[in-house]
Amino acid sequence: MANSASGESIIRRFIRIISAFDDKHTSMSVAELSRRTGLPVTTTYRLVDELLLERLLERDSNGNIELGTRMWELASRGSKTQGLREAALPFMEDVQSVVQHSTTLGVLDSDEVLYIERLGSTSTIMDITKVAGRLPVHATSSGMVLLANSPSAYQDMILSRPLTKYTETTLTDPAALRRHLAEVRQRGFAAMPGVIVPESSGIAVPVYGPDNTVVAALSVVVPRDEENAAARVPLLMAAARGISRALGWRAKLKGTLRQSH
Amino acid sequence: MANSASGESIIRRFIRIISAFDDKHTSMSVAELSRRTGLPVTTTYRLVDELLLERLLERDSNGNIELGTRMWELASRGSKTQGLREAALPFMEDVQSVVQHSTTLGVLDSDEVLYIERLGSTSTIMDITKVAGRLPVHATSSGMVLLANSPSAYQDMILSRPLTKYTETTLTDPAALRRHLAEVRQRGFAAMPGVIVPESSGIAVPVYGPDNTVVAALSVVVPRDEENAAARVPLLMAAARGISRALGWRAKLKGTLRQSH
DNA sequence: CCCGGATTCCCACTCAATGGTAATCCTGCT
């Protein structure tokens, strides 16, 4: 053996380690960490020791390992996500104060929607989004909005892979999805009843960045039986516009309202 | 030369790299990164390449390097900070809706206050707190609350180092600070007029965790000239109690109300 | 006292990581 029998770099192993933590596993023993990551026991101990030293990991009161506050700090303070989040939060509060269910802000990351902020009670069965949580593009209103405003190569990539059918109403047929995307692009919002959880509906609108591309989706989740959920669209649009403006976007002067590519 | 002439581990260098990014420097060229981190050019390129591959770093539209969304995601989803933040947010919104200036949630990290959430407009000169930003313990109301509820060894450590005097009213004398801490402990809140910025006042109260220790400080910043800022204390206390309860804290049954160290 | 798992200690091996030097690619300026 030598530097990593498996040929893995330290960075990759570091990622394995921090990836072992999620909202369901916020702390664990080193041995368990070794098991979860699949790294050799000794190696795990050595690496963890160093990460503890650097405060990227910490020990809790039981001696278990958890992600260090410093880790969060370093990752947060310089990230573009932070700017987006801060710009959006006030407007999200406004929306939340009216809609009362849950309001989320999502971005596209690799092939999924990553939620970077969320307001509303956490306990609802109705809404499974979490901050720093992911959901598939094709089964969320946020995903549809983001996909509808993505380059066609990206759309093709997403639509060409197997799409999970979560409920009766989940669209999984590429052609049907494309039609739906066209609609979303034209109307400027996505409304999807019960695509991932039968009893709820998602409504999402795009948020624009300075270069007039769509950078995020603002969305609310409401009970499916709620009448005219679409009545929420103007509210959402106004909020999204506010966020966009805070991000440096300027309304188009004149001409068509269709966004570039 | 061999594995790091400077004897530095990859982890430490990785930290140097992500530390080079902050809210003022969200993206930069690799060469600049090399300069900022002090790492050899070649080494920086090699390391950055790998981090790009792992998506801990990303290239923006100009080809500059920025922190990757994945970095934020991994650091956020498993962190205890996240749980605290989520528990606190609804209550912070309530406070913010009444106080209107700015509401923050801070924790103690090494020898400073680290702010993990913040509501209110960002542009105020009055309030310099930022999410994932730090301020010194002795010059903030949050810091005083947290310090007042810390082990005395920690208090000694903080009070024994040189304390910056930001304004006329900043306390820098250890003895005076100790008296103030005793007051804070007894009253259950800290109110500090213009300790870091002359024209504003901070008011902070403790947030308790399940084991009845203080885990965070909830605070508002208001203009200093505002009459009876202390009138805000009950509001803050009620909110802090709500957060504490959401974290699993149960009110003491009976007996003294003094909290254990 | 015993048992099983977690943790720490030990150590010989070796290739991943290193960082100079030099070539190449840009980009703006003349």
Added chain:
DNA sequence: AGCAGGATTACCATTGAGTGGGAATCCGGG
């Protein structure tokens, strides 16, 4: 077009940081 200055990529000889199996030790519960 040609030039200047910086950013980026390519090359490569060198070596100690990283590795991981194994054994000893610690610890908590029954």
